[in-house]
Structure formats: structure tokens, C-alpha cells
Amino acid sequence: MKETLAAFKKDRFIRNIGWMGASELVIRVFRLFTTVILARFLSAEDYGLAAIVLTTYEFIRVFTRNGIADKIVQADASEVEELCRTAYGLNWVIAGVLFTAQCLASLAIAGFYGNSNLILPICLIAITYLIYPLAMVQTALIRRENRLNILALISSVQVSTDNVLTAIFALAGWGMWAIIFPKFLVAPIWIILTFKHHSWRMTQSVTFAKWRQITSFATRILGVELLTIFRENIDYLLIGRFVGLQALGVYYFAFNAGLGMSLSVINAIRVSLFSDLCNLNSQPVLFAQRYLQSLRKIAFMIVPLVVLQSSLAPFYIPLVFGQKWVERGAVPILMLICCSALSRPFADAASLMFRAFGQPQIELRWNVIFTVCLATGIWVGTQWGILGAAIAVMATHLVLQPIYTVWATWKTLPKVLQEAKG
Numbered sequence: 001m002k003e004t005l006a007a008f009k010k011d012r013f014i015r016n017i018g019w020m021g022a023s024e025l026v027i028r029v030f031r032l033f034t035t036v037i038l039a040r041f042l043s044a045e046d047y048g049l050a051a052i053v054l055t056t057y058e059f060i061r062v063f064t065r066n067g068i069a070d071k072i073v074q075a076d077a078s079e080v081e082e083l084c085r086t087a088y089g090l091n092w093v094i095a096g097v098l099f100t101a102q103c104l105a106s107l108a109i110a111g112f113y114g115n116s117n118l119i120l121p122i123c124l125i126a127i128t129y130l131i132y133p134l135a136m137v138q139t140a141l142i143r144r145e146n147r148l149n150i151l152a153l154i155s156s157v158q159v160s161t162d163n164v165l166t167a168i169f170a171l172a173g174w175g176m177w178a179i180i181f182p183k184f185l186v187a188p189i190w191i192i193l194t195f196k197h198h199s200w201r202m203t204q205s206v207t208f209a210k211w212r213q214i215t216s217f218a219t220r221i222l223g224v225e226l227l228t229i230f231r232e233n234i235d236y237l238l239i240g241r242f243v244g245l246q247a248l249g250v251y252y253f254a255f256n257a258g259l260g261m262s263l264s265v266i267n268a269i270r271v272s273l274f275s276d277l278c279n280l281n282s283q284p285v286l287f288a289q290r291y292l293q294s295l296r297k298i299a300f301m302i303v304p305l306v307v308l309q310s311s312l313a314p315f316y317i318p319l320v321f322g323q324k325w326v327e328r329g330a331v332p333i334l335m336l337i338c339c340s341a342l343s344r345p346f347a348d349a350a351s352l353m354f355r356a357f358g359q360p361q362i363e364l365r366w367n368v369i370f371t372v373c374l375a376t377g378i379w380v381g382t383q384w385g386i387l388g389a390a391i392a393v394m395a396t397h398l399v400l401q402p403i404y405t406v407w408a409t410w411k412t413l414p415k416v417l418q419e420a421k422g
Contacts (some may be wrong), residue, residue, distance in 0.1 A: 012276065218267035374397075
């Protein structure tokens with residue numbers, strides 16, 4: 001036991017995943033508590049209005065995951081300060097554009113749904129875009145320094161506070177605003193805690209000297225994020241269109257119940273691994289060793305988790321969620337979708353290897369190919385209902401992602417090691 005604990009403390013990659021995983025666990029506990037309260041105190045109309053507001057926000061917010069922070073994490077030490085000053089200015093430009101775009105979108109959305117009550121909450125939540133640029137550079141530097149325990153702490157405090165405030169406002173009868181208003185209130189928490197844990201400040205004038213270097217890297221990352229958002233929703237759109245809304249409800253439940261825990265672990269692995277690889281991208285031999293070690297550790301964590309969750313589904317679905325989901329056929333759907341998680345972190349690791357070496361264009365090309373194949377597979381699968389769609393999701397992931405992982409590893413590591421010897 002002591003040896004295991006000592007190994008945990010020594011292994012930064014595992015330790016970072018532990019911190020991020022603990023953060024996800026805390027967030028999920030608070031979210032469960034809030035979900036129960038919302039279900040009791042909000043009307044269906046309140047839920048519907050909040051869903052429209054948050055969907056609009058999430059769709060536009062994807063443009064904040066634009067790769068600027070990743071460039072700071074990946075860059076050489078000699079370039080970091082000037083890149084930070086450029087990134088600071090770019091973040092404010094992007095924030096202003098997104099704020100304006102969301103406010104204008106509120107008018108169109110209110111007109112589309114015939115409900116002017118949507119305008120104010122959509123505009124209010126857009127103010128968060130004008131708050132977060134204050135600490136985006138510091139957040140990237142914390143990631144660069146591999147202090148993911150700090151990010152885990154900040155995320156836990158912010159999201160937990162969001163959920164607590166949501167529950168309080170719901171109990172007070174605020175309706176839709178119980179979900180919307182906390183998103184605006186908790187934004188300063190990120191700023192305060194980030195400022196506390198990192199000393200970087202914008203003490204010099206803003207410069208755009210490195211904007212081409214940042215945008216050439218960041219636009220490809222943004223392309224990957226947009227394709228990811230598309231992939232995360234294409235199955236819902238196709239199933240709703242070709243199979244029906246009731247079937248979509250069963251599939252949506254199975255997807256979230258089956259992949260929720262696994263995706264939390266996978267996301268923790270992504271954040272931890274990228275910081276780890278970027279720290280070694282100038283040391284090819286150590287980089288190759290760390291990458292291969294990470295693949296083994298990912299297998300050790302993900303495979304038992306997915307196998308256990310999938311095999312226990314027939315027992316915990318009726319016990320936790322109710323017999324009605326078993327009767328509607330959700331269990332086999334959940335098991336199939338859950339198995340699709342087996343290959344996801346390995347493909348992520350391969351993509352992050354390219355990103356760490358400043359080659360996000362290869363990651364982008366892979367995402368285009370994979371997205372087209374997945375969408376085509378799901379469309380074909382819907383001809384046999386949601387079971388066919390779930391089989392298509394599992395098969396596409398388990399066939400294509402291992403091929404990509406092996407190709408990326410064989411293409412990159414020998415070349416890296418050969419250049420190191422030369």
C-alpha cells in the first residue's frame with residue numbers, strides 16, 4: 001500500500017488525473033443534488049426556456065476553445081511572454097465579437113420562438129465573455145506549469161457554487177433564472193482564484209506581434225473543436241429525424257448514463273497528458289518514453305472502468321434509474337455506447353502528440369475523416385433503429401481510432417527519435 005501511494009505521488013501524470021478526476025466527482029455530486037431540486041421546483045416551460053438560452057450559449061462558447069491557450073502551453077520558453085501579451089489582446093477581441101454575436105442572436109432566437117423573454121437572459125449570460133479574458137492567460141500558464149491541482153480546485157469551487165446557487169434560486173421560486181443567473185455570478189470566482197494562484201499580469205502594452213503564429217496554430221484547434229461539437233450532436237439529429245423523438249429519448253438517456261463517467265476520466269486524461277507532453281517536446285527521447293508509458297497507463301485505467309460499467313449495466317440501470325428504461329431497451333444501447341469509450345483516450349493521446357509538436361493540421365485532417373465516417377455510419381445504422389445507430393457508434397470508434405493511434409505512433413515516434421540521434 002505504501003509503495004502504491006509513493007508511486008502515485010511520484011507519477012505526475014497519474015497525480016494530475018487524480019486531481020482532475022476528484023474535481024469531476026465533486027462537481028457530479030453537487031450537480032445530482034441540484035438536478036433533484038430543479039425537477040421538483042421548475043416547470044416544463046422554465047426548463048424549455050433555459051434549454052434554449054444554454055444551447056445558444058454553448059454553441060457560441062465553443063469559439064472560446066480556440067487553441068490560443070494551447071499555443072501558450074506548447075510554445076518554447078523564449079516566446080512565452082510575447083505570446084502571452086498577444087494572446088491577452090486576441091482574447092479581448094474575440095470576447096467582444098462573441099458578446100456582440102450572442103446579443104444579436106438573441107433577437108433572432110426570440111423572433112424564431114415568438115418569445116421576447118429570451119432576449120435578456122441570452123444577453124446577460126453573454127457578459128461572461130467580457131469577464132473571462134482577464135484570467136485566460138494565467139489559466140494557460142498554470143496548465144503550462146503542470147499545476148493541474150490548481151485548475152481542479154478552481155473548477156470544483158466555481159461549478160459547485162453554480163449548482164448551489166441554482167438550487168437556492170430554484171427553492172426561492174426564480175424559475176428559469178435559477179439556472180441562468182448563477183452562470184453570470186460565478187464567473188468572477190474563476191478570476192479571483194486564478195489571480196491568487198498565478199502572478200502573471202498584463203503590465204506592458206498589448207502587442208499583436210505574434211498574432212500570425214498564434215492564429216495559424218489556434219484556427220486548426222478551433223476546427224477540431226467545431227468538428228467535435230458536430231460529432232457530439234449528429235447522432236441525436238439523425239435519430240430524431242429518421243427514428244423518432246421517443247427513440248431519441250431512450251438513446252439520449254443511454255448515451256449520458258453510459259458515457260458520463262468514462263468521459264469525465266477521458267477529459268481528465270486529455271488535460272493532464274497535453275501538459276505532460278508539452279513539457280517534454282524539446283526532449284525527444286523522454287517524450288517518446290512518456291508517450292508510450294501514457295498509453296499503457298490509459299489502458300490500465302480505461303479498460304477496467306469501461307468493462308465494469310458495461311457489464312454491470314443490466315443490474316444498476318433498473319436499480320438506479322428505474323425499470324422503465326429496461327423495458328424501453330436502453331440497456332443494450334448503453335452497453336454498446338459505453339464500449340465506444342475504449343478507444344477514445346488512445347486516439348486523443350495520438351492527437352495531442354501532434355498538437356504538442358505544433359502540428360495540429362494533422363489532428364484536424366483526422367477529425368474531418370473520422371467525423372464523415374461516423375456521420376455516415378450513424379445514418380446507415382438508423383435504418384435499423386437506435387440499436388443500429390449504437391452499433392455504428394461503437395464500430396466506428398473501435399475500428400478507426402485504433403488504426404489512427406497506431407498510424408500516428410509509427411509515423412511520429414521513429415522520426416522524432418531519428419532526428420534526436422542526427
